[in-house]
Amino acid sequence: MEHVCALAPGDSSELAAHWSRLRLERLRGAAEVVAEHALRDGEVSAVERNDITGMADLIIATLLVGLEHLWLLDENFDMVAGMRVFTKMLANQLGLPRSEA
Numbered sequence: 001m002e003h004v005c006a007l008a009p010g011d012s013s014e015l016a017a018h019w020s021r022l023r024l025e026r027l028r029g030a031a032e033v034v035a036e037h038a039l040r041d042g043e044v045s046a047v048e049r050n051d052i053t054g055m056a057d058l059i060i061a062t063l064l065v066g067l068e069h070l071w072l073l074d075e076n077f078d079m080v081a082g083m084r085v086f087t088k089m090l091a092n093q094l095g096l097p098r099s100e101a
Contacts, residue, residue: 024060027056027060027064028053028056028057028060031055031056031059031060032052032053032056035052035055035056036052039052059090062086063083063086067079067082067083067086070082
């Protein structure tokens with residue numbers, strides 16, 4: 001639905017694009033809150049405070065837009081495996097403990 005709304009043609013395109021922008025703002029805000037909590041709790045050591053928005057945007061673009069788009073184009077694409085690879089890379093970059101899950 002996100003991809004349709006973001007690029008919707010026709011009379012409803014402005015309303016759909018507006019919804020898509022609001023969704024992005026909510027997702028970015030939520031990701032920034034999570035990053036702020038991780039910084040505050042000392043769980044994230046490799047991210048400087050000014051990188052929070054960039055980290056949130058990267059997570060949204062990779063997980064919620066990129067992997068989802070690949071899945072929409074190819075129903076055989078394993079989105080869960082893609083998410084696992086990305087989260088492992090992100091955890092490694094941020095110096096988080098490795099999870100066995």
